[in-house]
Amino acid sequence: MPQDEALGNGTCLPILSVQEIVRSDAENVPERYIRNPDNRPNSTEISLVPDDHIPVIDFSLLAQGDEEERRKLEVACKEWSFFQIINHGVEEAIPKMKAAAAQFFDLPLSEKKKYAMPPDYFEGYGQDNKAEDKKRDWMDLLWLLTMPAHSRNTKYWPLAIPGFQESVEEYATEMQRVTYEILGNLSLLMGLERDFLKELHGEVKQGTRMNYYPACARPDLVYALSPHCDYTSISFILQDFDITALQIKHNEMWVPVKPIPNAISVLVGDVMESWSNGKYKSLPHRVVANVEKPRYGIISFVIPSNEAKLDPLKTMVDDDHPPLYKNGLTYIEYLLYTQTKETEEDKYVNIDYLKIQN
Numbered sequence: 001m002p003q004d005e006a007l008g009n010g011t012c013l014p015i016l017s018v019q020e021i022v023r024s025d026a027e028n029v030p031e032r033y034i035r036n037p038d039n040r041p042n043s044t045e046i047s048l049v050p051d052d053h054i055p056v057i058d059f060s061l062l063a064q065g066d067e068e069e070r071r072k073l074e075v076a077c078k079e080w081s082f083f084q085i086i087n088h089g090v091e092e093a094i095p096k097m098k099a100a101a102a103q104f105f106d107l108p109l110s111e112k113k114k115y116a117m118p119p120d121y122f123e124g125y126g127q128d129n130k131a132e133d134k135k136r137d138w139m140d141l142l143w144l145l146t147m148p149a150h151s152r153n154t155k156y157w158p159l160a161i162p163g164f165q166e167s168v169e170e171y172a173t174e175m176q177r178v179t180y181e182i183l184g185n186l187s188l189l190m191g192l193e194r195d196f197l198k199e200l201h202g203e204v205k206q207g208t209r210m211n212y213y214p215a216c217a218r219p220d221l222v223y224a225l226s227p228h229c230d231y232t233s234i235s236f237i238l239q240d241f242d243i244t245a246l247q248i249k250h251n252e253m254w255v256p257v258k259p260i261p262n263a264i265s266v267l268v269g270d271v272m273e274s275w276s277n278g279k280y281k282s283l284p285h286r287v288v289a290n291v292e293k294p295r296y297g298i299i300s301f302v303i304p305s306n307e308a309k310l311d312p313l314k315t316m317v318d319d320d321h322p323p324l325y326k327n328g329l330t331y332i333e334y335l336l337y338t339q340t341k342e343t344e345e346d347k348y349v350n351i352d353y354l355k356i357q358n
């Protein structure tokens with residue numbers, strides 16, 4: 001592969017676009033993407049939980065203050081760390097957002113590279129940073145900071161694509177509304193004022209990551225996205241509705257999530273696990289590749305300000321529930337830890353940094 005096709009990210013080997021790898025040879029999977037036999041999607045336990053067991057929350061009921069729906073949200077967060085929301089009001093913005101992502105990845109490589117992720121910076125077009133000796137994921141991505149509006153760095157936005165900016169901004173605004181409603185309900189469930197969690201974030205940041213997973217001749221050998229937990233309070237995933245690729249960990253098994261048309265998936269991240277003193281656990285999840293066609297995942301990461309404290313909330317700590325997570329750590333301290341630490345593949349160790357060690 002010509003050196004020219006390397007993208008961003010100066011801290012490790014030149015990174016190649018998986019989309020370009022497939023374009024030049026759709027049959028063979030390069031060695032760096034092939035997982036060891038004991039660490040492949042089929043080598044772990046897949047659960048055959050019926051699709052209708054995965055929680056579905058009617059967002060419009062939550063927004064109306066329906067207490068029964070709020071109880072369902074609590075059960076979903078406690079038992080699954082995951083749910084799909086329907087009737088969220090984002091339906092009109094979704095196809096436009098998906099079209100914007102597709103138009104970006106359809107650009108020639110030379111165009112996309114204008115937005116390449118620089119070394120040691122997270123916004124832009126590139127891949128997930130992985131050390132040289134680590135296997136790579138079958139995915140390219142475009143990462144943009146989308147909220148608050150003043151934090152947008154349009155140098156990484158492909159503004160030449162007609163409608164791109166409008167579509168991303170509309171989706172980001174809708175998702176912020178949805179974020180505040182979910183955080184409001186979680187605050188109430190934790191015995192707090194509705195605005196508490198929102199304010200605890202400091203300025204609530206929203207990162208939008210467009211993941212492009214090319215079709216793969218050998219999905220049995222690769223991960224589209226390795227098992228991981230998110231470094232967020234909560235995350236939203238907009239899936240392609242006709243492909244089952246996201247898998248979530250539940251009762252030590254991997255459960256494939258069949259997307260409900262027009263639904264948006266929501267998951268609990270590391271920050272919420274610490275705030276809730278472990279009541280709502282951070283969710284290990286992963287994505288498997290598929291042989292038929294490319295897939296897009298559009299993720300809205302909800303991120304606290306750097307100075308936000310990750311201490312377990314007072315309402316979640318009592319004699320029966322001693323604090324399990326440290327006091328005084330800030331989000332940036334945690335984030336720096338996640339970035340500098342060489343994690344083993346497929347371990348979810350970042351949350352351990354927040355735990356009080358026994």
Ligand SMILES: O=C(O)CCC(=O)C(=O)O
Pocket residue numbers: 209211225230237239245246285287296297298299
């Ligand atoms: O594409 C997906 O379904 C999930 C992506 C994801 O988990 C992530 O980007 O953190």
Ligand SMILES: [Fe+2]
Pocket residue numbers: 228229230235285
């Ligand atoms: Fe994730």
